[in-house]
Amino acid sequence: MVLGTTSGAGKSWLTTALCRWYARQGLKVAPFKAQNMSNNARVVPGLEGAPGEIGSAQYFQALAARTLPEVRMNPVLLKPEHDCGSQVVVWGQVREDLRAVPWRQRSEALWPHARRALDELMAENDVVVIEGAGSPAEINLHASDYVNMRTALHAQAACLLVTDIDRGGAFAHLYGTHQLLPPDERALIRGFVLNRFRGDARLLSPGPEQLQALTGVPTLGVLPMWRGHGLPEEDGVFDDAPTGQASAPDLTRVAVIAYPRLSNLDEFQPLRNTQGVRLSWARHPRDLAGVDWVILPGSKHTRADLAWLRDTSLDRAITRHAQAGGAVLGVCGGLQMLGTHIDDLTGVEGGASGTDQGLGLLPLRTRFEADKRLSLTRARFADAADASDAAGAQGAPSPWSALAGVGVQGYEIHHGQTEAGSMAQAILFDESGHALGWRQGSVLGVYLHGLFEDTAAMRALFGQCAPDLDATLDGLADFVGQHLGQPALMALLHAAPHPD
Numbered sequence: 001m002v003l004g005t006t007s008g009a010g011k012s013w014l015t016t017a018l019c020r021w022y023a024r025q026g027l028k029v030a031p032f033k034a035q036n037m038s039n040n041a042r043v044v045p046g047l048e049g050a051p052g053e054i055g056s057a058q059y060f061q062a063l064a065a066r067t068l069p070e071v072r073m074n075p076v077l078l079k080p081e082h083d084c085g086s087q088v089v090v091w092g093q094v095r096e097d098l099r100a101v102p103w104r105q106r107s108e109a110l111w112p113h114a115r116r117a118l119d120e121l122m123a124e125n126d127v128v129v130i131e132g133a134g135s136p137a138e139i140n141l142h143a144s145d146y147v148n149m150r151t152a153l154h155a156q157a158a159c160l161l162v163t164d165i166d167r168g169g170a171f172a173h174l175y176g177t178h179q180l181l182p183p184d185e186r187a188l189i190r191g192f193v194l195n196r197f198r199g200d201a202r203l204l205s206p207g208p209e210q211l212q213a214l215t216g217v218p219t220l221g222v223l224p225m226w227r228g229h230g231l232p233e234e235d236g237v238f239d240d241a242p243t244g245q246a247s248a249p250d251l252t253r254v255a256v257i258a259y260p261r262l263s264n265l266d267e268f269q270p271l272r273n274t275q276g277v278r279l280s281w282a283r284h285p286r287d288l289a290g291v292d293w294v295i296l297p298g299s300k301h302t303r304a305d306l307a308w309l310r311d312t313s314l315d316r317a318i319t320r321h322a323q324a325g326g327a328v329l330g331v332c333g334g335l336q337m338l339g340t341h342i343d344d345l346t347g348v349e350g351g352a353s354g355t356d357q358g359l360g361l362l363p364l365r366t367r368f369e370a371d372k373r374l375s376l377t378r379a380r381f382a383d384a385a386d387a388s389d390a391a392g393a394q395g396a397p398s399p400w401s402a403l404a405g406v407g408v409q410g411y412e413i414h415h416g417q418t419e420a421g422s423m424a425q426a427i428l429f430d431e432s433g434h435a436l437g438w439r440q441g442s443v444l445g446v447y448l449h450g451l452f453e454d455t456a457a458m459r460a461l462f463g464q465c466a467p468d469l470d471a472t473l474d475g476l477a478d479f480v481g482q483h484l485g486q487p488a489l490m491a492l493l494h495a496a497p498h499p500d
Contacts, residue, residue: 052092296334
């Protein structure tokens, strides 16, 4: 089990790397996180064949483990809708009856679901690599926290405690976390890991030795800072520095709007890894200056994020960009914002009911319904002969023209049902002929997540593919193998030696 002294310490990243490392030893491996809180989610096989959703981190961890992602790997997912409320997903499905249950009472109701999933995965695999959440030593939450040490005790897991040394205070974080745990939980900590270190690790001495003298726990490894490892960040826009060379020839400058409740950001990781693309995050109108593409990503609260666009004047900046012939792409919630109206007449998004006016860049109207659509979807863009290839306002060809006739696959997660006006041009269709995307000039809106993860779409748009995900996962395994070492990693699979 990978625990952290804080959120953002590197738990998800290290768990993913360990999944691949143990899988490469010929072991049958599965990831597990009892409860994730994230708006980055993926559609995977659920109970009785129905699709469900899990946190994106567990999706990538399953791929690292060379196994099929499924809902047992993340049996509880909380998707924040506003500062004081989250949608509750259990076994991949929304549970409206649990939304209003007090937090501590809800945890006790959710633990049996998590325990069942963990027991099943442990029975079916050689190794289960478990990810914790936040810190395991929050004394005000400890009694009702089932994601960390209750899970660790139930599994009798060999626990690693990782800290972000780049933040400072790493040894104090490790010692304080260790000491705040009760003795039976403290006994499960088998090693400390210092993450994101810059410099010569020998200069840390005698800190690791002093920490072991105080706790009895060795520091198993020091992981150097590695910003370009290629894996999406679990906690949204963590490293929001632009990627790509600012002056590279034929550069495509892409700005993703970073509104407060943005979701599914991991699907843009291939753009971060692709040569010739400069990806940046936009929170102010000035951030759109000089960009070629503007992307409105998914949102867990579309109406609130649309209001934020207006509060920041980004709505006007996006409209000006589109009117000048600049490419605009809306994905799921972003598509809904590009339309004329959004109706949430029963408060499906968790806020007040009502209707909002959209940006009006596509002739679409969206209505939120209680049932959520979850689907792994194959789709195809219309051939050029079947769809008008209108240029932007300045006569420049739209980049979306390159997608004509291209077959793609991805996933859908949305409550919204969208109706197209008479002037709407549907250009993306699923296998049953249902429209999933509409275009007007240089503006494209799609319900399909994962466009940039699709090889055919990337070749059409950029003439190349992003670096191979499997190679990225192998690189993570190589990294932890080098810095933690095979003997230490294999020793974690065996019971801790009893003290003399």
